[in-house]
Amino acid sequence: MFKKWFTSESTRRAALFEGQVTPDSSRCVQCGICTYNCPIAIDVRRHAWTGQPVTRSECLTCGDCVQRCPRGVLRFERSELGSPRKA
Amino acid sequence: MTRHLLIGSGVAAVAAAETIRKMDEQAVIELIAQDPAGYYSRPGLAYVLSGEVNEKMLFPFSADDFRRLGVRLHSARATRILPAQKMVELDGGSTRLAYDRLLIATGARAIRLNVPGADLEGVFKLDTMEDARRLIRAARPGRSAVVTGGGITALELAEGLAARQMNVHYVLRGERYWPGVLEESESRIVENHLQRMGIRLHHKQEVAEVLANRGKVGGVRLKSGEQIPCDLLAFAIGIEPQAELAREAGIQCDRGILVDAQMQTNLPGIYAAGDVAQVYDETTGQYVLDSLWPEAREQGRMAGRSMAGKAGAYHKTIPINVTRLAGLTTTIIGRVGKGHDADLLQIARGDSETWRQMPDTLMAQTGFEVNHLRLVLGADHILGALVMGDQRLSSPLQKIISRPVDIRPIRARLLEPGAPIADILADFWNELQTSSPTEG
Numbered sequence: 016m017f018k019k020w021f022t023s024e025s026t027r028r029a030a031l032f033e034g035q036v037t038p039d040s041s042r043c044v045q046c047g048i049c050t051y052n053c054p055i056a057i058d059v060r061r062h063a064w065t066g067q068p069v070t071r072s073e074c075l076t077c078g079d080c081v082q083r084c085p086r087g088v089l090r091f092e093r094s095e096l097g098s099p100r101k102a
Numbered sequence: 103m104t105r106h107l108l109i110g111s112g113v114a115a116v117a118a119a120e121t122i123r124k125m126d127e128q129a130v131i132e133l134i135a136q137d138p139a140g141y142y143s144r145p146g147l148a149y150v151l152s153g154e155v156n157e158k159m160l161f162p163f164s165a166d167d168f169r170r171l172g173v174r175l176h177s178a179r180a181t182r183i184l185p186a187q188k189m190v191e192l193d194g195g196s197t198r199l200a201y202d203r204l205l206i207a208t209g210a211r212a213i214r215l216n217v218p219g220a221d222l223e224g225v226f227k228l229d230t231m232e233d234a235r236r237l238i239r240a241a242r243p244g245r246s247a248v249v250t251g252g253g254i255t256a257l258e259l260a261e262g263l264a265a266r267q268m269n270v271h272y273v274l275r276g277e278r279y280w281p282g283v284l285e286e287s288e289s290r291i292v293e294n295h296l297q298r299m300g301i302r303l304h305h306k307q308e309v310a311e312v313l314a315n316r317g318k319v320g321g322v323r324l325k326s327g328e329q330i331p332c333d334l335l336a337f338a339i340g341i342e343p344q345a346e347l348a349r350e351a352g353i354q355c356d357r358g359i360l361v362d363a364q365m366q367t368n369l370p371g372i373y374a375a376g377d378v379a380q381v382y383d384e385t386t387g388q389y390v391l392d393s394l395w396p397e398a399r400e401q402g403r404m405a406g407r408s409m410a411g412k413a414g415a416y417h418k419t420i421p422i423n424v425t426r427l428a429g430l431t432t433t434i435i436g437r438v439g440k441g442h443d444a445d446l447l448q449i450a451r452g453d454s455e456t457w458r459q460m461p462d463t464l465m466a467q468t469g470f471e472v473n474h475l476r477l478v479l480g481a482d483h484i485l486g487a488l489v490m491g492d493q494r495l496s497s498p499l500q501k502i503i504s505r506p507v508d509i510r511p512i513r514a515r516l517l518e519p520g521a522p523i524a525d526i527l528a529d530f531w532n533e534l535q536t537s538s539p540t541e542g
Contacts, residue, residue: 039497042424044395046146047159060162085149085431086424087493
């Protein structure tokens with residue numbers, strides 16, 4: 016049980032570290048809940064309008080916007096920056 | 103220099119303005135904002151009512167954004183379209199604006215409740231920003247509210263008022279919630295959750311009269327004769343396209359304004375998009391109404407493209423909405439329901455007529471009180487899906503249905519009694535991703 020928890024927790028942390036918030040504009044209704052909940056005031060909603068991932072280095076990848084979006088617009092997607100370097 | 107005039111300030115008009123500007127830097131773009139609040143997220147009104155977000159957040163564009171886009175805003179009502187002169191009359195004739203291309207994106211409005219007393223102070227709808235403000239001012243903790251109607255908006259009203267600590271009664275004409283879209287078991291899941299929130303349901307009932315107390319709402323009398331004392335009544339019995347301007351100008355209308363694949367009406371140079379437009383659905387061969395934000399945006403984009411003189415054609419996509427029903431996140435995709443809904447006179451907001459066009463075919467479903475999944479299966483493809491609770495399959499199913507993906511490799515397994523359809527689908531999706539990862 017503990018091992019399972021540990022594995023899922025470490026997977027989650029890896030996702031947060033390596034991921035960038037990526038919108039699916041076809042689901043967004045511009046309600047602004049994502050922007051409202053961003054602790055560093057990134058206008059995530061504008062990213063959802065333009066379809067551009069949040070690539071700003073200030074993004075904490077805390078996941079608040081992803082979790083609070085009531086319509087499943089946002090998800091973490093692996094970014095080039097966070098990928099392990101090739102030898 | 104082409105003069106583009108857009109009537110309406112919803113997402114269809116804003117998307118058209120953006121698209122025109124991308125294609126023509128010199129064009130004159132004027133937008134008539136008929137709603138005094140301008141451009142805001144109408145679906146977001148529910149989240150303001152529930153207290154999840156504040157009102158200020160619902161405005162995606164600032165005045166600067168419109169300036170940067172080079173859009174001139176007029177806060178006025180368009181009262182007449184004069185196609186022969188290519189003019190639009192504002193506020194009953196005080197001003198006229200000339201156009202070369204005109205977009206009608208006037209949206210839809212709530213159908214009024216037609217019972218004695220419905221004009222009393224304390225009767226509300228949730229159709230505009232002003233409606234939301236008035237309702238929030240009236241929603242006092244510990245007081246009682248009656249909600250009547252169907253679809254997503256009626257639930258948003260019931261849940262929103264419950265979140266504001268009101269004692270909520272939900273009066274339904276039918277035997278269950280949203281029978282045109284949901285299966286009976288799904289309606290029951292929603293109703294059980296509503297009851298757990300403390301909302302009292304009154305099935306097979308109808309508000310016959312709004313009762314006054316010192317000139318304001320004091321209660322309602324139901325058809326059965328039962329009376330419910332309350333401080334406010336909120337209704338959501340459907341919406342209707344605001345097509346009067348177009349009808350009076352001789353533009354061809356059915357329930358909404360009929361448009362072709364370029365979003366043009368029968369009058370050259372006049373276009374329509376969004377909730378007011380009735381568009382051709384290739385999958386069903388019918389002209390249908392939707393009230394969905396992404397569809398309205400896409401239609402606005404196509405209208406803008408056509409107005410700027412660029413080629414293109416709007417192909418109606420499979421309608422999808424992700425919404426919350428009694429706190430349960432629910433994705434509705436494609437053709438999932440059929441049948442009559444006594445609580446709605448037409449579609450509601452966040453709704454699509456296509457969802458009600460489920461063919462006589464096989465269904466596979468699984469799930470319990472919280473996580474529920476239902477698939478409507480055609481011979482080769484999935485035609486519709488409803489995902490309630492766990493949303494991990496929501497996005498894959500949107501793609502499987504929209505593309506559409508040939509599901510014959512898993513169809514027989516999906517139809518086996520007691521089949522673990524979520525697992526079968528997840529494995530199928532993972533295999534698809536592995537074989538063609540770029541299509542994800």
